[in-house]
Amino acid sequence: MKVLIADDDEVSRLTLSSLLKGYGCELHVTKDGHEAMAVINQTEAPELIFLDWNMPGINGVEITSLIRQNLIDSPPYVIIVSSNNKKEQIIEALAAGADDFITKPIDGLFLKAKYAVAERILRVQDRLINTNKMLEKLAYYDELTGVMNRRAGIVAVDIEIERCIRKNELLAVALLDIDHFKHINDFYGHPEGDKVLKQFSKHVQQTLRPYDVLCRYGGEEFLIAACLKKRDESELLFERIRSTVENMDMEFNQAIDVTTSIGVCIHQPSQHSKVANLIKQADEALYEAKGAGRNKIVTVPD
The missing domain is CATH 3.40.50.2300 (Response regulator)
Incomplete structure (x- = not known):
């Protein structure tokens, strides 16, 4: 002392x-x-x-x-x-x-x-x-994955909206869903499913910039928010994430193939949209990506 x-x-x-x-x-x-x-x-x-x-x-x-x-x-x-x-x-x-x-x-x-x-x-x-x-930490972070939880993530996205408006930048808000996660849990067991969630969030976090938002939105869904100067930066970012997940080495007791479907909503600084509206649009885009065969990225507006 x-x-x-x-x-x-x-x-x-x-x-x-x-x-x-x-x-x-x-x-x-x-x-x-x-x-x-x-x-x-x-x-x-x-x-x-x-x-x-x-x-x-x-x-x-x-x-x-x-x-x-x-x-x-x-x-x-x-x-x-x-x-x-x-x-x-x-x-x-x-x-x-x-x-x-x-x-x-x-x-x-x-x-x-x-x-x-x-x-x-x-x-x-x-x-x-x-x-x-x-x-x-428990109040703001997901205990399993270590990334922000839903409540903290929504607050963080709201802050990012205001920041992008001030900087006159685009904001990409995306929902990511681990494809066929129920099958992973049912076939390999919940402990293996938990490992997939942890590895998935770790690899996605490493692909993002330190100031981008990543949270576990619920179950196997994750929410991302990233400020961008140009729209094509969004395509590059989420393709990098999709490819990173597809190529993850997920061998635990046995090899597990993991892919992700991604729905992206691009917010213009002139729009002043609410978080809930952006997430709703990203969710609709995610639904479309899954309907197109999964392991896809759909961005709205086109």
């Missing part, structure tokens, strides 16, 4: 340093508020901070207040250190955002207990942050 000590009193500073060295933490020691802020503002900020109340430049309570104004994902645990243990001063420190308060002269056993509490709370905080990140 990275720990910062900020204290202009040399005796107090050395005492704290000496005691904390025994805990195996990474220590950073400063003599005033400005030095402390320089350490706090580093990319890898300290997780636990001991701040003397009275320091030249910026005092400990002022630093605490500045820390709490900065809404970061992993806020540090702050302990104010002071020789004054009056109730009013402790309340002021806690109101500024301090997590704890310790008085001078510093007692080793008392410090050990405070350190253990800080460590425990920081561990809980880390678990909560990781859980929230996982929940956020």
Whole structure:
């Protein structure tokens, strides 16, 4: 754990340093508020901070207040250190955002207990942050394939519509369907079908540009949105995707041939269409591509 000590009193500073060295933490020691802020503002900020109340430049309570104004994902645990243990001063420190308060002269056993509490709370905080990140990922990304889910994808397409209108560019909105996917599930089994979905999304993602939109729209259907300068870029992009899928090496327990049908709708920047309307047109084009024998691309308008 990275720990910062900020204290202009040399005796107090050395005492704290000496005691904390025994805990195996990474220590950073400063003599005033400005030095402390320089350490706090580093990319890898300290997780636990001991701040003397009275320091030249910026005092400990002022630093605490500045820390709490900065809404970061992993806020540090702050302990104010002071020789004054009056109730009013402790309340002021806690109101500024301090997590704890310790008085001078510093007692080793008392410090050990405070350190253990800080460590425990920081561990809980880390678990909560990781859980929230996982929940956020589940809210926006498809668990099986790792690409955006339907809800996030629709929002992303809406953003792309506005972006293309501003840039006066075309937007290709496409629905892709894995051909005969029900047969793959029925004949090879659902675990193999899941592998096909993962490999399909991986290969399509690698064919797209980093800023293009790809989401799992539902089942074996995927939605793509890509800003384009010219219409023929759409033909090249989706033919590349169709060809990539057709030539995928899908050998798991046995070889599986996979192809995709693609329905594309081209949105003009002057149209200001809604997402639902573009997807509806892409779906109609997809239906036509499947009706033409699958492994085809149909674009509307022609």
